[in-house]
Amino acid sequence: MSVTATPGLEALQPTHHGSWEPRRALALDVARRRTAFVRWLRLVFMAGAIGILILLTFQLVMGSLGPTEGDPQTASSEGRMTNPRFTGRDESLTPYAITADVAIRREGSAPGVTELERPRLDYDFLAGDSSRVLAETGFYDLPNRTLDLHSSVNLSTPEGYSFASNHARIHLREERVTGEEPVQGTGPMGTIRADRYEIRDGGDHIVFEGNVRARLIQDRTAPVPAETAPREENQ
Template sequence: MTSLTASSGPDAFQPAAARWEPRRALALSVARKRTAFVRGMRLFFTASALAIAGLLVVQLVLGSSGSVTGETEAVSADIRMTNPRFTGRDESLTPYVVTADTAIRRRDAADGVTELERPRLDYDFLEAGADVSRVLAESGRYDLPNRILDLYSDVNFRTRAGYTFQSNHARIFLREERVTGEEAVEGTGPMGTIRADSYEITDGGNRIIFSGNVRARLIQDRTAPVPDASPEEGND
């Protein structure tokens, strides 16, 4: 009897190479998909690395311009922070620290602008050797991006030149070591007392300009020796 082979049908008459063509095409398709997947993963990891590097750069920039710490609490749409602490440096790289009892960031406020309750300032420009826990005013507002501290109501501060000022407003430009005030001010210093409608302190406290209804009272230094009124007689 004649034996039959296992192969039957049209494939039995096809060459072996022809029967392997579909498998080869399938393997090539899988390889292409795998290559595309690997390329996509490489692009994903590269983009992730760039994003992380960008975040680090942003954090470094924000850190150089100032930072803020404290315990935050969301109240309706506003954010309330207890015992806030803002740090930064002026143009001379002198460090300063702004603290307060409470800070409130309003929903409709500009970016980085925070309201302060009983603000304090640790800064050599104004508080050289003084008690840094002393409250400067009853309320204030801190503009972190521009580093401007506005003080309102019962403002009291002292410059390193020895002058003490009382007013209802002071705007402290922390970058420039400059203070301006648009409210009446009374000042006391080594040379006496002065009163004016507005004022400006520049050059690190070495220059003070008063404007509007200026009234000054100079105090003579009584410890200085009084010169002899009579001419000194010379000897021939």
């Protein structure tokens, strides 16, 4: 049995491609928009790169046109530290501690050398404590374990000797002090003046050299030997 189409309804029948033609048009529109967006991004990136290149060129040109007279100003690498503390031990494993008001690392200074303002030393080799200022300025050489003191140097030993000078080098490894400037010293035996001095063996030996002048003080507390009375001879 065959079915005959009703005449006049063929125009209402959908064609073979009618289901995907609108989708194809929509996809083409999206592709066109994506392509336009990518082109816009490329233009933005190119404009940014050109702007950076122009800025770098401008800075180079302005730098070359700057003033050339005078010394060039370089960034300082000087470092400052307040209330520093350095610790260590000598050859006898005796601990010591160095403190100061300010520590300065100068640009171009030797490695491990620190400049100190109003240094102090807590060390059994020398009398005093960490609150006692040894000098106005100093230099701590960490690799060599030396403390150089300058200007208004004041040192004391546990044996009761005090020294005033403008220079002292404390050899922390050896428990030794050397001074290349004139020194004034006072102690239990009197006063002394010399051009150079050295404190050795942890203060057991003190050596003075150059125009040495000493004034000894007699110990008046020593007992005076009793005088022997004359014997009477029997007649």
